[in-house]
Amino acid sequence: MKPHVLVTGGAGYIGSHACKALSEAGYVPVCFDNLSTGWREAVKFGPLEEGDLADRARLDEVFATYRPVAVMHFAALSLVGESMQNPSKYWRTNVNCALNLIEAAIDAGCLNVVFSSTCATYGDQDGVVLDENTEQRPINAYGGSKRAIEDMLRDFGASHGLNSVIFRYFNVAGADPAGDIGEQHVPETHLIPLMLDAIAGKRPALTVFGSDYPTRDGTCIRDYVHVSDLVDAHVLGLKWLEAGKPSRVFCLGSGNGFSVREVIEASRAVTNREVPIVEGARRPGDAASLVSGSRRALEELGWQPQRSDLSVMIADAWRWHQAKEYEY
Structure with a gap:
């Protein structure tokens, strides 16, 4: 059993x-x-x-x-x-x-x-x-x-x-590579699904919350x-x-951080579509840059991430968003 x-x-x-x-x-x-x-x-x-x-x-x-x-x-x-x-x-x-x-x-x-x-x-x-x-x-x-x-x-x-x-x-x-399940929240707050829905015309333009952070392009960086x-x-x-x-x-984590603008550019490359965006104010509680390492998981658990490349994550998410069976 x-x-x-x-x-x-x-x-x-x-x-x-x-x-x-x-x-x-x-x-x-x-x-x-x-x-x-x-x-x-x-x-x-x-x-x-x-x-x-x-x-x-x-x-x-x-x-x-x-x-x-x-x-x-x-x-x-x-x-x-x-x-x-x-x-x-x-x-x-x-x-x-x-x-x-x-x-x-x-x-x-x-x-x-x-x-x-x-x-x-x-x-x-x-x-x-x-x-x-x-x-x-x-x-x-x-x-x-x-x-x-x-x-x-x-x-x-x-x-x-x-x-x-x-x-x-x-x-x-990302989403399950086989397409069985994917990411969907109500309300949706995560950058990549918000961006993909904006690309697909399922919601208004993506809001970039804050462009004056002390980062390489002024937007938040995340792993x-x-x-x-x-x-x-x-x-x-x-x-x-x-x-x-x-x-x-x-x-x-990957140990590498990507800014909001870098994620937007990667999405343009994956989908071959423009991302409609508007500039917004910072959100309370948002940190400027958060990057996580995973050395202990790699060494002790034997964890071997296979799909945590930004382009792969966006491509898997985009494939599911285009085919998903249930809507908001």
Whole structure:
């Protein structure tokens, strides 16, 4: 019998790709999602259990039914701008729900957790390739809430033997190369899908938020990793825990940052279409330059990203955006 893995947020962008990767690796992914931002149509690789992480009774029911060997925790509020405007929402939802999940998992005897964190826990530290030893100084409630969950995992590890692998990463891009699933959010806030929809005429011009940052062309710089490579790392993290190895933090990134203007130029080259843009003001909470290294993941996990080239990520995303079956 194949082991079950509970995937919170499994109907979302990264979670659905993780479910596919888990299925291909011999697990049964159990998607736990309230479908507030996820898509029922993206749940293709295992059962869907609708529920909210705030509902402890529902969590207990799902743990009892499937007896998962591990949890992959993706579900979270993740809009930086919104977290600046409404921090209580982020602290209440992300942190309280994670605590509920951790306690339910421990009570069910499920002691392996792979957590989707973020390099936003580091804050704005320009000119530095961020790694696992970099000081965490979040500048918004999104990054702060994720750091708090990391702290919880550490504390419950010490008190209850909970084992965890924590992944910190920045911008995820691309789509499943086979075209089964892709990236879609409501509202959409990520640069590449916004840009591709603007190219396709499905939304107004792309807004470039801030052109006066202290970067090489005045726009924000970010590191990008292909979603398929990202979820491959999560499966390796699961196997790390199953092998009895200790809790560990891994950063995932290319070590190379691309500015907003550079991503726009790459999209022009891939699609052979112009990107309609307008200039906008800076958004509160946006750091100027965030670049993440992944040396530890390469050396210890044996992670070997295959598709985290900017042109490949854009091409995969563009292919899916042109063929996607469901709309906003």
